[in-house]
Amino acid sequence: MRRYRYRCTICRTTSPVVHELEALAAVGEAHRQTLHGGHFPDDELAGQIDRLGRWYAALPPLTALHARIADALSDLRDIKTVGHYWWASTGATLLIAATAALALLLVASAL
Numbered sequence: 228m229r230r231y232r233y234r235c236t237i238c239r240t241t242s243p244v245v246h247e248l249e250a251l252a253a254v255g256e257a258h259r260q261t262l263h264g265g266h267f268p269d270d271e272l273a274g275q276i277d278r279l280g281r282w283y284a285a286l287p288p289l290t291a292l293h294a295r296i297a298d299a300l301s302d303l304r305d306i307k308t309v310g311h312y313w314w315a316s317t318g319a320t321l322l323i324a325a326t327a328a329l330a331l332l333l334v335a336s337a338l
């Protein structure tokens with residue numbers, strides 16, 4: 228399940244979580260029309276967030292990969308909750324580490 232939020236840095240407010248891009252666009256448009264007369268606030272943010280409420284775009288690549296895997300594993304258990312289950316976070320870490328170890332082994336065996 229994808230989660231999105233809109234943030235206005237002028238008003239310093241963040242929208243509730245929505246689950247579709249169309250809803251995200253509607254939230255942003257409603258905020259701009261209501262509070263800014265249709266103008267686009269400087270540095271406004273709109274995008275996908277992880278289960279911890281962090282913007283994927285603001286995360287370093289390895290952290291974003293870990294968050295996506297942990298999100299997917301946590302969604303298997305319950306899509307309504309927030310946060311990562313400990314086993315999902317650990318599973319994501321182990322999966323990334325195993326993939327890195329496998330890649331290292333393949334490179335080492337090829338040399």
Ligand SMILES: [Zn+2]
Nearest residue numbers: 235237238262
């Ligand atoms: Zn605003």
